[in-house]
Amino acid sequence: MAALLEVRNLCKSFGGVAATDGVDLDVLTGELHAIIGPNGAGKTTLITQLSGAQKPDSGRIRFKGHGITRMPAYTRAKAGITRSFQITSLVLDMSVLDNVALAVQAHDGHSFRFLKPARKIAHIRDTARDWLQQVGLGDRVDAPTSELSHGEHRLMEIAIALASGAELMLLDEPMAGLGPDESARMVTFLKGIKGTKTILLIEHDMDAVFALADRISVLVYGKIIATGTPDEIRANADVRHAYLGEE
Amino acid sequence: MIGFGKSSWVTLAIMAILLVLPMVFYWNGNTFYLSLATRLTILAIAAVSLNLVLGYGGLISFGHAAYIGFGAYAVGIPTYHVFYGGAEGIATTNGLFQFGVAVGISALFALITGAISLRTKGVYFIMITMAFAQMAYYMFLSIEEYGGDDGLVIEVRSKLPLVDLDNPMELFVLSYVSLVVAMLMVRTIIHSRFGMVLQGAKGNNERMVTLGYNSYLYRLVAFTISGAMCGFAGALMGNFSSFISPEMMAWSRSGELMFMVILGGTATTLGPVLGSAVFIVVEEFMSSYTVYWHLPFGLMLIGIVLFVRGGLMGLLVGKGR
Amino acid sequence: MDYGLLFIQTLNGLQLGLLLFLVASGLTLVFGILDFVNLAHGSLYMLGAFICASLTYLTGNFLIAVVLALPATGALGYLLERFLVRSLYTRDHLDHVLATFGLILVLDTLTHLIWGPAGIAIPLPDWLDGQVEVLSGVVVPTFRLLIIAVGLATAAGLFWLVNYTRLGMLIRAGASNRTMVAALGIDIQTLFALVFALGAMLAGLAGMLVAPITEASIGMGNNIIITAFVVIIVGGIGSMKGAFVGALLIGLIDTLGRSFIDDLFKLFVESNTAETAGPAVSGMLIYILMAAILAVRPQGLFPPKVR
Numbered sequence: 001m002a003a004l005l006e007v008r009n010l011c012k013s014f015g016g017v018a019a020t021d022g023v024d025l026d027v028l029t030g031e032l033h034a035i036i037g038p039n040g041a042g043k044t045t046l047i048t049q050l051s052g053a054q055k056p057d058s059g060r061i062r063f064k065g066h067g068i069t070r071m072p073a074y075t076r077a078k079a080g081i082t083r084s085f086q087i088t089s090l091v092l093d094m095s096v097l098d099n100v101a102l103a104v105q106a107h108d109g110h111s112f113r114f115l116k117p118a119r120k121i122a123h124i125r126d127t128a129r130d131w132l133q134q135v136g137l138g139d140r141v142d143a144p145t146s147e148l149s150h151g152e153h154r155l156m157e158i159a160i161a162l163a164s165g166a167e168l169m170l171l172d173e174p175m176a177g178l179g180p181d182e183s184a185r186m187v188t189f190l191k192g193i194k195g196t197k198t199i200l201l202i203e204h205d206m207d208a209v210f211a212l213a214d215r216i217s218v219l220v221y222g223k224i225i226a227t228g229t230p231d232e233i234r235a236n237a238d239v240r241h242a243y244l245g246e247e
Numbered sequence: 248m249i250g251f252g253k254s255s256w257v258t259l260a261i262m263a264i265l266l267v268l269p270m271v272f273y274w275n276g277n278t279f280y281l282s283l284a285t286r287l288t289i290l291a292i293a294a295v296s297l298n299l300v301l302g303y304g305g306l307i308s309f310g311h312a313a314y315i316g317f318g319a320y321a322v323g324i325p326t327y328h329v330f331y332g333g334a335e336g337i338a339t340t341n342g343l344f345q346f347g348v349a350v351g352i353s354a355l356f357a358l359i360t361g362a363i364s365l366r367t368k369g370v371y372f373i374m375i376t377m378a379f380a381q382m383a384y385y386m387f388l389s390i391e392e393y394g395g396d397d398g399l400v401i402e403v404r405s406k407l408p409l410v411d412l413d414n415p416m417e418l419f420v421l422s423y424v425s426l427v428v429a430m431l432m433v434r435t436i437i438h439s440r441f442g443m444v445l446q447g448a449k450g451n452n453e454r455m456v457t458l459g460y461n462s463y464l465y466r467l468v469a470f471t472i473s474g475a476m477c478g479f480a481g482a483l484m485g486n487f488s489s490f491i492s493p494e495m496m497a498w499s500r501s502g503e504l505m506f507m508v509i510l511g512g513t514a515t516t517l518g519p520v521l522g523s524a525v526f527i528v529v530e531e532f533m534s535s536y537t538v539y540w541h542l543p544f545g546l547m548l549i550g551i552v553l554f555v556r557g558g559l560m561g562l563l564v565g566k567g568r
Numbered sequence: 569m570d571y572g573l574l575f576i577q578t579l580n581g582l583q584l585g586l587l588l589f590l591v592a593s594g595l596t597l598v599f600g601i602l603d604f605v606n607l608a609h610g611s612l613y614m615l616g617a618f619i620c621a622s623l624t625y626l627t628g629n630f631l632i633a634v635v636l637a638l639p640a641t642g643a644l645g646y647l648l649e650r651f652l653v654r655s656l657y658t659r660d661h662l663d664h665v666l667a668t669f670g671l672i673l674v675l676d677t678l679t680h681l682i683w684g685p686a687g688i689a690i691p692l693p694d695w696l697d698g699q700v701e702v703l704s705g706v707v708v709p710t711f712r713l714l715i716i717a718v719g720l721a722t723a724a725g726l727f728w729l730v731n732y733t734r735l736g737m738l739i740r741a742g743a744s745n746r747t748m749v750a751a752l753g754i755d756i757q758t759l760f761a762l763v764f765a766l767g768a769m770l771a772g773l774a775g776m777l778v779a780p781i782t783e784a785s786i787g788m789g790n791n792i793i794i795t796a797f798v799v800i801i802v803g804g805i806g807s808m809k810g811a812f813v814g815a816l817l818i819g820l821i822d823t824l825g826r827s828f829i830d831d832l833f834k835l836f837v838e839s840n841t842a843e844t845a846g847p848a849v850s851g852m853l854i855y856i857l858m859a860a861i862l863a864v865r866p867q868g869l870f871p872p873k874v875r
């Protein structure tokens with residue numbers, strides 16, 4: 001399998017803190033690749049550099065064989081990379097459906113269209129509604145986003161990532177703040193879409209990660225200390241020592 | 248969304264009153280209210296245009312009075328040259344040319360200053376738009392040929408097909424129709440795909456960029472459209488007052504426009520119109536009582552900021568800002 | 569080129585720059601620490617001038633008047649903070665702009681009610697009213713030199729205050745972290761009120777210094793406030809250093825531009841074109857400068873590190 005995303009020697013520091021410290025990473029087409037690591041390891045910072053929201057200090061990022069290191073965030077999104085946010089990031093004063101419809105609209109040609117009411121464009125609205133149905137928010141489409149619960153917001157993040165039609169989804173702790181039931185629902189859902197998309201998943205919940213991932217990379221203090229299948233990672237002494245800290 | 252809710256009925260009712268009331272007064276021999284209504288209507292167009300960026304785009308432009316000035320000078324300067332010679336290329340009383348220039352120059356100024364201003368956010372944006380408008384103000388202030396700070400009398404009104412702007416009723420009707428068109432335009436724009444992106448970027452710009460929208464460009468287009476519409480209002484204003492001075496572009500004028508939008512209710516179709524109406528009528532009323540009317544007026548403005556959230560539309564139909 | 573004129577205009581530019589700094593420093597303090605946009609800052613400048621004018625006639629001495637007018641303007645600022653500004657901290661910048669816009673109308677009209685519509689000239693004591701020969705053949709009004717001296721001294725005082733005192737430390741901490749200051753158990757309300765009063769005093773001082781030259785007049789604050797905004801945009805909003813550098817830059821460019829741009833233009837175009845274009849361009853010069861700086865550095869020359 002070819003690497004959809006290749007990261008080479010990526011570095012970024014804030015003041016003296018090296019949040020990303022020479023990261024090399026390959027995400028293969030179609031895999032679900034998980035990144036685990038303690039709080040403050042630099043997982044979110046890595047995602048923001050991949051999505052283009054922050055610029056790396058040095059290093060290279062290639063997507064589908066093209067260098068995208070200097071590409072602005074919106075162009076990367078157009079090229080097929082999307083992300084979800086650890087801290088929910090939605091347009092709160094729009095309806096649930098509007099939020100997802102904006103994701104569909106983003107890859108339905110340009111949006112410098114001024115005449116036709118966007119809410120009357122059937123194929124966009126229907127597609128958005130389908131995605132909401134899929135994540136289990138089918139009965140909440142018309143609600144104002146601000147009125148949904150935290151768990152529902154997390155699901156919206158996923159629906160939006162899916163609706164954006166991206167090939168590569170960067171999911172930043174989709175289970176953050178969810179109760180056990182909601183988490184289980186999310187895991188089931190991610191299992192369902194696995195294989196249809198390439199996913200880079202950041203997650204704290206070890207059970208979830210080992211259940212879902214094809215491969216796992218372990219990030220500690222901005223460095224990837226190990227990459228492998230769940231079994232390999234489980235057996236890796238460094239990881240046990242440095243991160244899982246069991247023995 | 249576009250169906251007939253309570254706010255649509257309120258909008259229709261108020262727009263009908265705005266059309267009929269001044270006409271009734273006029274036909275009963277009272278011309279004052281027609282003139283008041285014309286001024287109000289023209290400023291309402293400016294407020295509607297400002298609402299596109301301020302209300303729906305979340306872009307607090309503190310420089311929209313500049314476009315009124317551009318529009319009015321686009322009438323005044325060609326006319327001036329018809330009477331006093333010079334600049335043969337632009338000397339004309341042709342209204343289509345004048346209104347075209349008003350819209351074109353305003354759009355260009357909005358495009359250029361917007362391209363710089365939109366790179367900044369928050370309070371920087373507020374102050375920069377204000378500073379650019381002030382730049383235009385000083386420019387006209389220093390051009391002696393067009394009267395400098397004394398201003399420029401517009402000797403004849405624009406010559407347009409179909410309407411005679413020297414007739415106060417026709418000028419009012421043209422302004423009113425323009426206002427309705429402006430309202431419909433903004434309404435159409437904000438419901439379109441473009442408008443959804445604009446409003447999405449107001450609510451959460453990071454999200455929109457992540458989705459692949461270059462929100463800078465969308466905002467710049469909205470800013471340019473808004474400037475062009477406001478320039479049109481300026482051309483009407485020049486015809487209405489037959490006079491133009493840099494004072495019309497002063498930052499306090501921009502502040503008043505902003506106030507009209509907030510007072511009426513941002514991000515609503517009728518809000519800016521209602522805001523201009525109340526603003527102008529209260530101003531007229533207070534200033535006829537005392538030269539110190541700015542005192543109660545200023546207190547009223549402060550009170551509105553402190554206590555009336557969501558503007559008058561919020562009070563009328565219960566929609567918060 | 570007339571070097572005597574150049575020298576005098578440079579001094580004038582310096583004087584304007586320092587006056588601008590007095591206004592802009594208060595503006596930037598209030599914005600940087602209180603996160604409050606105060607359009608009515610120019611009204612405090614005006615009130616400083618009027619209060620000083622009245623006190624000059626009352627006491628018969630300009631300097632005593634200034635010494636008394638300073639705490640008076642400070643107290644005014646304190647009251648404004650206490651009764652209006654404080655309730656706006658939780659609001660967005662748009663509300664700040666609108667409310668202080670209303671406040672300008674109120675303060676301008678109150679000034680009109682108290683002092684009447686006409687401007688008030690302030691007489692200077694004899695020893696300040698004269699001129700000094702600074703270079704052979706170049707004379708400068710003594711009072712202008714005083715303005716420059718006071719401006720520089722105030723700037724030095726402010727740098728000391730912000731960088732080396734406990735209040736300054738709180739001010740800098742407040743700029744970056746409101747909750748931290750509050751967590752330190754410091755009475756943030758008092759701190760904010762004092763900062764606002766300090767800003768009012770600085771603006772008032774500028775007004776007092778300008779009034780003997782131009783007289784105290786209604787609306788005098790409404791022009792300088794915009795230029796002060798340009799200053800802090802150019803310098804970086806919230807930065808004292810930025811306010812200083814920005815103010816001198818704007819003061820010098822504006823003054824020198826107005827007196828020399830005609831000559832400059834005449835080098836390139838015929839002289840009557842230069843005479844029409846000159847004034848138009850010189851009035852716009854500082855805005856063009858602002859645009860150029862922002863195109864390269866959208867946060868100004870010295871953006872504060874944490875916002």
Ligand SMILES: Nc1ncnc2c1ncn2[C@@H]1O[C@H](COP(=O)(O)OP(=O)(O)O)[C@@H](O)[C@H]1O
Pocket residue numbers: 014017018019037038039040041042043044045046
């Ligand atoms: N914008 C920023 N400014 C300064 N430091 C930052 C910034 N973003 C992240 N950091 C620091 O970088 C490190 C990695 O943070 P982050 O990527 O959020 O970790 P994780 O997502 O793995 O918990 C932390 O030490 C954090 O404090």
Ligand SMILES: [Mg+2]
Pocket residue numbers: 043044045086
């Ligand atoms: Mg994180």
